[in-house]
Amino acid sequence: MRCFTICCSRDASSPTRQRVNIDAEISDVENAKLYSYKELKIATDNFNPANKIGEGGFGSVYKGRLKDGTLAAIKVLSAESQQGVREFLTEIVVISGIEHENLVKLYGCCAEEDHRILVYGYLENNSLSKTLLGGRYSGIQFSWKTRTKICIGVARGIMFLHEEIQPHIVHRDIKASNILLDKDLNPKISDFGLAKLFPDNQTHISTRVAGTIGYMAPEYASRGQLTRKADIYSFGVLLMEIVGGRFNTNKRLPSEDKHILRRAWRLHEQGDLVHLVDTALEGDFDVDEAHKYLKIGLLCTQEKPNNRPSMSSVVRMLTGEMVVDEKTISRPGLMPQFAPMESSQSNISYTSSPGSGKKDMLLSSQNTTMTYATMSYTSIYDRSN
Ligand SMILES: Nc1ncnc2c1ncn2[C@@H]1O[C@H](COP(=O)(O)OP(=O)(O)O)[C@@H](O)[C@H]1O
Ligand SMILES: [Mg+2]
16 A cells, blocks of 8 residues: 655754654555665665766665665665655655556665665666667667667556556656666666656646756646646657657757757658657668657647647557547647747746755746746756756
8 A cells, every 4th residue: 555645844954853754654655665774785885886877866876786686776865955855755655566567666765864765676778868868888779669669668657657556646757867778678667756646536736846847848837737748748758859869958959959849840840750760770760650659759749738648549659559640730839948939038047946956947938929928937846967
């Protein structure tokens, strides 16, 4: 049984209260194995930098071997960060006990004294952001077939979260660095620090806007109204990245190509969407299928959330069980800094989020005639690494 409330104290001046709440929360969650700090220290050779396999917003991730011989990824959260404590608890509460072939497995955690550590199943091929998108140094060849397998796997993982499990879960941070790959390049969704449980009778959750700029649905960024369609938007961006072999944003490109969705829309209008496909494939791909995948990416990122398909429809379209209705494709939605006429219409400034050590982004748009007419001021907790 999972516990559905997260009541971590936000009172930074009260470490005792915070401690009590963490202990109470963790003890409520069945299936979460508790590890001793000593065991994790031994497993990672005293958190030896040589064993470091990743760095996220809230700390370092180490490869380690547990007492029973199992390899694990051990994520150590920074002790000072209040945000980190909340994400630590969310992650345990949301995914303890959940098993799906496209979700990372949480083995358990350690909350001894000030230590907050999460222990996951180790995945041999790190993240999509490090391998497929982050330079080709990994040596892995991502064939067209592998890319389709990854897209379908991620879509199935999200479908499970959105439609199969109760209460439903909105991940809120679907992106390349949160998609891990096992030894056979099967994808697993990870990092549930921002996830929200979503009871069936609720149409949306009003929440502080958090996620990663570039993957964030514009209506969520502007109004903070969270629905499953925000994940579907992020998935659409990720799909484009996987097919295109590039990160969604490339600041060195001219503004009309800077964000992959703008480039995709321009190519689509010119009838040349396939031009977006990664040149590293050297033409060795199924043109019709690639075209279809990119159109699904456009559908997922439609401006109006209601025009985006559900995740089960996405899975059926990707696998060929459902046709893609081209007529419903119109211009994708984009946050103002990526949209045309951005510089004259919007101001963007950064503020600091207390305790998190991360940047918040403050957006304002004076535009009253365009898409972003309703966007006033929104404080966004941006999780870009
Ligand atoms: N189970 C795992 N196996 C292998 N590498 C992992 C694993 N979990 C995390 N990593 C690596 O650590 C990075 C950060 O992990 P993540 O859980 O996304 O942390 P954060 O919440 O700080 O973003 C990932 O992008 C990946 O490179
Ligand atoms: Mg992450």
